[in-house]
Structures are given as structure tokens and as C-alpha cells.
Amino acid sequence: MTKKRKLINICGTGRSGSTMVDLILGNDPRAFSLGEVHAWFRPFRSHHFKIICSCGRKNCPWEQLKKFSEDEFYQKCFDWLDVDILVDSSKNLPWVIDNNLREKRNNITVYNVLLFKEPINFYHSYWKRGTRIDKAREYFKKYYLRFFSANLPYITLNYNELVADPAGTIEALCNALEIPYFEGKERFWNKEHHQVFGSMGTRKQVEKAQSQIRKQEEFPPEYKKLIPAIRSDDEKDKILQDILCELKSNDLKLTNRTKSIQKPYWYYLSKLKQKYRQRFPQEWKYDQ
Numbered sequence: 001m002t003k004k005r006k007l008i009n010i011c012g013t014g015r016s017g018s019t020m021v022d023l024i025l026g027n028d029p030r031a032f033s034l035g036e037v038h039a040w041f042r043p044f045r046s047h048h049f050k051i052i053c054s055c056g057r058k059n060c061p062w063e064q065l066k067k068f069s070e071d072e073f074y075q076k077c078f079d080w081l082d083v084d085i086l087v088d089s090s091k092n093l094p095w096v097i098d099n100n101l102r103e104k105r106n107n108i109t110v111y112n113v114l115l116f117k118e119p120i121n122f123y124h125s126y127w128k129r130g131t132r133i134d135k136a137r138e139y140f141k142k143y144y145l146r147f148f149s150a151n152l153p154y155i156t157l158n159y160n161e162l163v164a165d166p167a168g169t170i171e172a173l174c175n176a177l178e179i180p181y182f183e184g185k186e187r188f189w190n191k192e193h194h195q196v197f198g199s200m201g202t203r204k205q206v207e208k209a210q211s212q213i214r215k216q217e218e219f220p221p222e223y224k225k226l227i228p229a230i231r232s233d234d235e236k237d238k239i240l241q242d243i244l245c246e247l248k249s250n251d252l253k254l255t256n257r258t259k260s261i262q263k264p265y266w267y268y269l270s271k272l273k274q275k276y277r278q279r280f281p282q283e284w285k286y287d288q
Ligand SMILES: [Zn+2]
Pocket: 053, 054, 055, 056, 057, 060, 061, 062, 193, 194, 195
């Protein structure tokens, strides 16, 4: 009997640790981490027109994978790579909706892992790169509200819990996804990966022999001073509180699959925007 093939989407906002979770779940001889592969089929930035794999080798599997078409991509990847699990950290919601609908017809089980950081850590990731707190809060709310409005089945993973207890959290996640866990799976740098378009910082970690999962960073004094006001604004924000409540109630457990997946108005808008960007891509340098 052939095993049921599984596609695991890692969803969540930018800077939520998705590249790392992608590599951890891909750390299995029967799994493969695809990275943010939507950028290859639906490019929107200048560096998306060329595949630069993290392995840097000549006989990289991407030489073959990049030839497959979007419609048959996952199926052909399963066959050609001879794996049971594919992990995709594209996060882009129209892409995720499309692959959920398409792969169901192809008899592939699709799981959506919805990753999130506690808001205070999330804002900090943006604040230290020059984004205002209120902008970061709006971005956080927009992504998760959109995700919920598509009715995708999902399981949430709290990044703060993951870095506090990598082994325990990953084992619980694997149990929920019904995929094998082995001791040390979280040490993703022990496998050679072929990840494309993900966080360069995490991809570079794969190359280091003495790697580790970074604990939550200590906030600088300037940020600490802002925390009481941020917390007070967060508490007053009803929508944010509802989102957090929803996220936390599905921590490491699957929501049911009974609702039908929706394509809300923003699905069409973001597809149009992508088509425009494909012709006029944003200039972009990898963040180091
Ligand atoms: Zn490669």
C-alpha cells in the first residue's frame, strides 16, 4: 500500500520563523523542504526570476524541479524526489488556497500550520528594522483575519513555545500532523536542504556546523520602554484579542475540515497585484 502523501504549508506573517519550521519538518529522509516556492511560479520581486538554492551544488534537485509546471508541481515532486512529505513555506494566501483546493483533487492531504509570534515579539522584529508598532500590529491582524476568512483547516504553532522547548513542541506538532518524530528532528542543520527564497539568515545557519535554535532575544532598553504602552494598546484592541484567542485555542491541534474553503475578495486583488508585479517586479536584495 502506498502511503498517503502529505503537503504541509507553513503559514503566518513574515518574520514569524517559517523558514526554520519548514527546515525542521523537512528534516526527515522521507521529506523535502521546498521553501517559499510560490515566488518561482508567481514572481513579484527581482530575485524571483532565478533559483539560487541554499546547497550551492551543481547537481541540485532544483535543476529538475524548476521545470515542472505549477499545476503538476507537487505531484511531480513527490514522484521525482521519492518522498512522502513536502513542506512549503510560501505563506502567500492565494497560493495556499489554490494548493489546498488543487491537491485535494490529487489525493494529497494538505495541512496548514499557522505559525505566530506573541505580538510583543512580532512587533520587535519589525520595530528593529524601522517599522512603527501600529503598522506592525495592522499587518499582524490583516494576515490572520484573511487566513481565517478563507476557512482553511489549520493547526497553530506558537513560535515562542517552539523556541522555549524545541523538542517537545516539534514532537507534539508531528503527532498532530501524523508524521514521524525522531529524537533530534528539530536540529534541522543536520540534513542537507535545498531551500529556495526563504529567510537568508536561517538558510545560512544550515551551513554552520555548530548551529542552534536561537532563544527569544533580549529586548533593548529603548524597546522595553515602549512595552507598557504597547500592551495597553493591545489589550484595548478587540480584533487583536479575538485573533489571539482563536490562535491559542487551536494550539497544536487540528481544526476540523468540514467548512468549505473560500476565495474572498482579497484573493482576486492579490492575484491581480502579483500579475502586475510579475511584469514590473520590485527591486529586492536578500536580507542577510
Ligand atoms: Zn540545492
